[in-house]
Amino acid sequence: MSRSPSAAAVLLAGLLVVAPAGAGDFGLGRQATPEEIAGWDIDVRPDGQGLPDGKGSVAMGETIFADKCASCHGDFAEGVGRWPVLAGGHGTLKNPRPVKTVGSYWPYLSTLFDFIARAKPFGDAKSLKSDEVYAITAFLLHMNDIVDADFELTRQNFTSIRLPNEAQFTDDPRPDTPGLDEGTPCMKDCKVNVEITMRARALNVTPAASE
Amino acid sequence: MEQDPKARLLNRRAILRSAAAGAALAGGSSLTAAAGNPDNLPPNNPDWSKSLGAGVDARPYGKPSPHEGDVVRRHVDWLTASTESSINFTPLHELDGIITPNGVCFERHHSGVAEIDPADHRLMINGLVDKPLIFTMQDLKRFPRTNKIYFLECAANSGMEWRGAQMNGCQFTHGMVHCVMYTGVLLKHVLGEAGIKTAAKWLMAEGGDAAGMNRSIPFEKALDDCLIAFAMNGEALRPEQGYPLRLVVPGWEGVMWVKWLRRLEVGDQPWHTREETSKYTDLMADGTARRFTWEMDCKSVITNPSPQAPITHGKGFTIISGLAWSGRGTIDRVDVTLDGGKNWHPARIDGPSLPLALHRFYYEFQWDGSPLLLQSRAIDSAGLVQPTKTELRAVRGTNSIYHNNGIQTWHVLRTGEVENVEVS
Incomplete structure (x- = not known):
């Protein structure tokens, strides 16, 4: 189904208000212009594809973070109230209450850049300039003890930064619980005793019905 | 009444x-x-048997009786920091059959509900394509349409129960699921218009909301059964369900069903977005984390009786009702126990049995008024059996948040009250 129109045809299509139809069976849609794509195509991958030109230092990021992020995430990315903690938590992933942060849990730095650029600040999304995104990203790296205070993150050095927990991610091994091939489930006299071991009401966490 | x-x-x-x-x-x-x-x-004779009622058009868009005012979505205040990045729950204990009414389908937003004029909505396809394209809503409705009934379950459904029984109500333990009939077009038809390059292996779907919610989807799934939907249960999508356009990824975790869909990028690698790394990955007891855990497992729950829907008729003929579903096919069988798993009885599946859709089951019995420990256990067409919570924790620990399909226990007291418990 893949057909490559000539360069001239692509150029022409981009100039027309009502462009030639799509390449598939239905002839629907019109060609997207490079400007249209550039405005929306902001995603960034771990290999650096999608990174814009720019740079930002830890110091610059600290200023922006204090102004635009700290009211929820705290001055040191420690989190305020129930808002996400972004720094610390190293070595807690096996604990009963793991603290999953950029430094302790996230596998890739590109995720942070991509997310900040598209979704932050909360309530004023897509307002940050590329340099500001680089700077906030650099600041969060520093808060997680991954770079020094004088570090500057750039498009060029971006992929040299690896996050410490990357190797701890595995592919999905499910199904990981028994199926019929390991025997039909018991139907009669399956247990001798059944005791209640825990009650939800004891925890008193159920919201009241709406009044 | x-x-x-x-x-x-x-x-x-x-x-x-x-x-x-x-x-x-x-x-x-x-x-x-x-x-x-x-x-x-x-x-x-009551008043309504004697006086005239309201005429036609008194309610141009009909709503449930005011006496059904309790049949609403509810959220849990302490669960999230803001209502804009939060979740609420379908009132499963108030519903029957397999179709969820549009107004009570649970909501999960990452930056609130985008309010979109469909005239201003566009879907862009770019990346590894011969010709990047832009579609209007009118363009998309000119593709051949299909109608499919699918469940959508949030991967975090029952997530609060990993460490033990917490929430007294199936709305809160299991209400991050709904099932509607979607009208839409096959994703592969829309992608085909752009001409897919042979290196294509992954697709990124992106929302038009302030979160720009984005997820990576393997291309085989995108070309298989994914839909771009513009209607649910016969009418336009509700704003909170992605109006005017959402992705439908049958059987897979709800976060992939990107709402307010505005862009599809074709690529040769996954993007590892925030919602597939920081969130929606499953932390195991040994500190490793599973990623790309897409399929929703075989699961069931008794919706009635349950803590929000106690037995109020006393002993005698009693109906147990519930829901079962699997992201791997249809539900072949549901068993119900009254005694905490000592003895099981096959339940009756009633209504359509469709792949990747909710199934409704019933078990009828004579209640003698003695306490009950109710559980349901689903078996799907792939031969997978819904596990006990003990079995799940033995494999995954208690920190994984997502994909908890363990068997739920309701304790029915002599009074008819019901509580969420765990049993040995």
């Missing part, structure tokens, strides 16, 4: 309050349904 609805609501609230306060009536009198207003009962 055989009882005064206001009295019924008050009674229900009294029941819920007593349960929430932990003031168990065990050993006391049974819960009873309100008797109703004698003036409206035979031999009397």
Whole structure:
């Protein structure tokens, strides 16, 4: 189904208000212009594809973070109230209450850049300039003890930064619980005793019905 | 209606309050349904049998009876920091059949509900394509349409129960699921218009909301059964479900069903976005984390009776009702136990049995009024058996948040009250 129109045809299509139809069976849609794509195509991958030109230092990021992020995430990315903690938590992933942060849990730095650029600040999304995104990203790296205070993150050095927990991610091994091939489930006299071991009401966490 | 609805609501609230306060009536009198207003009962004729009711168009868009005012989505205040990045729950205990009404399908937003004028909505396809394209809503509705009934379950459904019984109500333990009929077009048809390059292996779907919610989807799935939907249950998508356009990724975790869909990028690698790394990855007891855990497992829950829907008729003929579903096919069988798993009885699946859709089951029995430990256990067409919570924790620990499909236990007291418990 893949057909490559000539360069001239692509150029022409981009100039027309009502462009030639799509390449598939239905002839629907019109060609997207490079400007249209550039405005929306902001995603960034771990290999650096999608990174814009720019740079930002830890110091610059600290200023922006204090102004635009700290009211929820705290001055040191420690989190305020129930808002996400972004720094610390190293070595807690096996604990009963793991603290999953950029430094302790996230596998890739590109995720942070991509997310900040598209979704932050909360309530004023897509307002940050590329340099500001680089700077906030650099600041969060520093808060997680991954770079020094004088570090500057750039498009060029971006992929040299690896996050410490990357190797701890595995592919999905499910199904990981028994199926019929390991025997039909018991139907009669399956247990001798059944005791209640825990009650939800004891925890008193159920919201009241709406009044 | 055989009882005064206001009295019924008050009674229900009294029941819920007593349960929430932990003031168990065990050993006391049974819960009873309100008797109703004698003036409206035979031999009397109530007002609605004598005077004219409202005419047509009094409600140009119909709504449920005001006496059904309790049938609403609810959220849990302490669960999230803001309502804009939060979740609420489908009132499963108030519903029947397999279709969820549009107005009570649970909501999960990452930056609130985008309010979109469809005239201003566009879908862009770019990346590894011969020709990047832009579609209007009108363009998309000109592709051949299809209608499919699918469940959508959030991967975090039952996530609060990993460490033990917490929430007293199936709305809160299992309400991050709904099932509707989607009208839309096959994703592969739309992608085909752009001409897919041979290196294509992954697709990124991106929302037009302030979160720009984005997820990576393997191309085989994108070309298989994914839809771009613009309608649910016969009408346009609701704003909170992605109006005017959402992705449908049958059987897979709800976060992939990108709402307010505005862009599809074709690529040769996954993007590892925030919602597939920081979130929606499953932390195991050994500190490793599973990623790309897409399929929703074989699962069931008894919706009635349940803590929000106690037995109010006393002993005698009693109906147990519930839902079962699997992201791997249809549900072949549901078993129900009354004694915490000592003995199981096949339940009756009623209504359509469709792949990747909710199934409704019933088990009818004579209740002698003694305490019950109710559980349901689903078996799907792939031969997978819904595990106990103990079995799940043995494999995954208690920190994984997502994909908890363990067997739920409801303790029915002599009074008819029901509580969420765990059993040995």
